[in-house]
Amino acid sequence: MFDWPNITVPSSSEQGLKPGDGDLQRSTCVLGFFPVIYYSSLLCVGVPVNILTAVALSRLAARTKKAMHVYLLALTGSDILSQLFIIFVGFLLETAVFHREVPTLLLRSVSMAEFAANHASIWATVPLTVDRYVALCHPLLHRQISYPARARRIITVVFFLALLSGIPFFWWSDMWRVVRPPTSLDSALIWTHVMIIYFLPCSIFLVLNLLIIHRLQARQRQRRLGKSTAMLLAITSAFAILWAPRTIVVIYHLYVSSVHKDWRVHLAYDLSNMLAMLNTAVNFFLYCFVSKPFRASVRDVLLLRGGSVVPPKDNPQPAGPRQSLYILAV
Template sequence: MLPCWDFDQPDDPYFRFRESARFWTQRILLPIVFVIGLIGNLVTVVVLTRRRMKSSTNTYLTALAVSDIVYLSVFFALSYSHYPDAHSEDSLIYWKIWPYLLWFNDASTGVSVWLTASFTLERYIAVCHPLRGRVFCTESRAQKVITCVVLFCAIVTVTTPLEWQILTVDRPENVTTGPDSCIIADSSELATNEFYKTFMYFFWNSVFIFIPLVILIVFNSFLIHTVHVSRKQRNGLTQAELGGGSMRQKQENKITMTLIGVVIFFLVCQLPAGITWIVKVFYDPPPNTSGHYLLLGFGNIFNFLVTVNAASNFILYCALSDKYRKTLIMTFFPCCVKPVDTNTTLTTYASFRHSTKYRVPSLKENGFKDKVQL
C-alpha cells in the first residue's frame, strides 16, 4: 500500500492492530522515552567517567551508554517515516540518508548486545577467577575489546544500506487527489536474493541472538550462584569475624548484582524482538495480509521494548548502585553533599588496576572543609 494517497483501508482487525501499535509506540511513547533516555545516558557517561568511578566494568558501561545514545537518536529519526507527509518530495534528503540510519541502527544494536556479553564475561572472570582477573580485567583491555566490538558490528552490518532502494512513484491514474508523486523505500535486488536472505537470517540469529544469549544465561547463572553462596557465608559469620575481606566481598557482590540486574532487564526487553526475528525465518507472510500486519504490529511493540532498555539502564544504576548515586549527587548537586568529620578511603574492586585504593578528594575542592563519608 502506497503511503501518500488515501486508499480504502482493509477491514482487517490485524491491520487496525498494526496501525494502533505504530501510532502509540512511534508517535506517542517514543518521543518521551527518547528524551528521558538521552538525558539519562548523557548523565551516565558523565558519572562513569569521573575519576573515582574508573574501572574496567565502568569502561564497558560507559561504552554501552554511548551505544544506547546512538541507538535512541537513530531510532527516533527513523520514526519520522511513520508521520504524515513523510513520503512527500520535501523529505527527499531524509530518504536519501534513511538506509544509512538503518545501518547505524543495526550496528548500535549489535554493539549493545556484545558489550553486554563482554562485561558479563569480564565480571565472571573477576568474581570467579580473581587471580586471572588481575591480568584480564583491566581498563586498557576493556578499551581494546570495545574497539573490536564496534568495528566488528559496523563491518558485519555494512550491507544494510544496500538492501534498500529509494524510489519516486507517480500518482496512480485511479487517484484524483493527493500529491503527484510519492517517495518510498523498496527492497533492492540484494535484499530479495534468496541466498543472501537465508545467510543473513541465520548469521544474525547466530551472532547477535543465539551466541550472546547462551553467554548471558550461562555466565550470569554462575554469577548468581556465586553471589548466593557468598551471602550465605557472610550470614554465617559473627560480627567479630566480619573483617576487611568480608566488606570487600560485599562490595564485589553489589557490583555483580548491579550487572546481573542490567543483564536480566536486557534479556526481558531484547528477547521478544529476537524471537520475532527468528519467527520470520520460518513464517514470512506476503505483504498486506493478516499475518503480515500481525508481525508488523508486534514488531513495533517489541522494538519499542528495545528502546526502553536503551533508555533505562541509568535507572537501574541509581536503584542498585550506592556509588553511582553518590557520584551523581557529588557531580550535579554538590550542594547536597553532607560533610562529616571522617577521614576515610574508598576502595574499588570493580577492576584490577595498579592500585585499588585512592583517597576520597577533600571537600575543600567542592567548597567544604572536611571530607565526605561515602
C-alpha cells in the same frame, strides 16, 4: 483510533500492481499516533538520563580506575547512538515526519548505521560480563589483565566489529513496506540479525552468569548474598526479556505470516520494537537501584559538585559480590 497505512512510499513492486490488488492484503498500524508519542517520550527521557549516566560513570572511572566503568561508559554511549539513529532519525524523522520520502541511498545508509549502533550496544555488554566473571571466579588473574587501558582497546575492537557487522544490513528490507515474500537474502539477513543481537550474546550471558551464580552460592557467607543473587538474576534477565518478543516476531514474519499482510503481526512487531528500544533507557534506573556509588556520583553531578579523585576508604572490597550486580544492566 487512526489506521495508518503500512505503506507510505510505493516500492517498484507496488507500482506494478493493478489498482486494488494489494490493498486488501495491506496491514494497517492499529496503534495510531501512539508510536510517535511513545518514541518521542522515550527520546526525551532516554537521551538526558543516558548523558547523565555517562557523566556520572566518567567521574567514577576517573576516581576508581576500574575497567568495569569503561565498559559501562561504552554501553551508555552505544545506547545514545541507538536512540539517535533508530528512534530520532529512523522513526521520528524518516517515518513520522518525511513518511520515508527520502532518497533510497539515505534510507539504506541510515539502516546500516542503526544496526551498527544496535550491535555495539548489545556486544559492549559481553566484555563487561567476561570481566565480572573473571573478577569473581579468577580474582588473581583479574588483577593482572583488567585495567582501563586494556578495556578501552577491547571496546575499540568491539565498536569496529559492530560497524563492520552493520554493512550487510544496507540491503535490509523494510518489513512494514515490502510487498513481496521474504527472499533468500532476507532470510540470511534476518537470521544473521537475530544471531548477532540475541542468540549469541544471550548464550554467552547465560553460561557466564550461571558460573557466577554458582560461585556466589559457594561463597555464601553473608545473609545479603541471597538478595544480591536475586538482583543479579533480575538485571541479567532485563535484556533477554525486552528483546525476546522482537526476535520471535521477526522469525514469525519470516516463516509464517508477514508484517505487511497481517495486521496482528504488524501490531506485534510494533509493540516488540517498543519494548526493545525501552532497553536503551532503563540502564540509568538499574544502576541507581543497585549501586550506591553511582547514586552518589549522580547526586554530585546534579548538584554541580566536583567528585573526589581519591577512592573512598570505606569500600575495602571493590571486587566483591555487590559489583556483580552490574553484570548485565542493559
